[in-house]
Amino acid sequence: MNNYIKKGIDKFYAKNFTEAMLNFSLALSLDPSSKQSRIGAILCDMAVENEEQAMALFEYYLLTKANGAEDCEEIIEEIIHSVDNNMGKLGHLFNESEFEARINAENGIKYEDFMRLIQSRGSFKEAFEDIMFSTKVIISKKEDFVDFLAKLIENGFVEISLNYLENAVTLFPNDEQLLSLIKKVQQ
Secondary structure, eight states: OOOOHHHHHHHHTTOOHHHHHHHHHHHHHOOOOOOHHHHHHHHHHHHHHHHHHHHHHHHHHHHHTTTTTTHHHHHHHHHHHHHHHHHHHHHSSSSSHHHHBBBBBBBBEEEEHHHHHHHHSSSHHHHHHHHHHEEEEEEESSSHHHHHHHHHTTOHHHHHHHHHHHHHHHSTTTOOOHHHHHHHOOO
């Protein structure tokens, strides 16, 4: 690994994406075939719009690379491509200005808007798959949260629903609706 890549990684972790991009670009100029430099540069660019997502992908990439995965660059590029495509699909479902107004700075969509997306897509599963890697569903009412969890379970997103349920039960340990959903998942 050359010094520019090491510096790029350090700057990325320091959340200095401009300098990280510069270092990955310099590494690419020395070795245009460097997959690690290319991934680093792509993730720096992604971090400008969605820092949290880029950081998660960067850590996943470095972890899979450290564990000896041979095709980790291809996997990361597929994930990035999938995220880009899903954002594009969302943009076409709404007109662009309406879409941008509904997706806030946190890359979230209000539950009411998500419900409209479900109607336009024709199924919860398709709508959720369109956004699951790129957008958070912002839920402000408990009833909507319970409805969302029930729909996740009904559509086979059991692991995701369990993550939400574990956190929710710690906040509301005696809530009948949440306990009912946990029983449904266990079956």
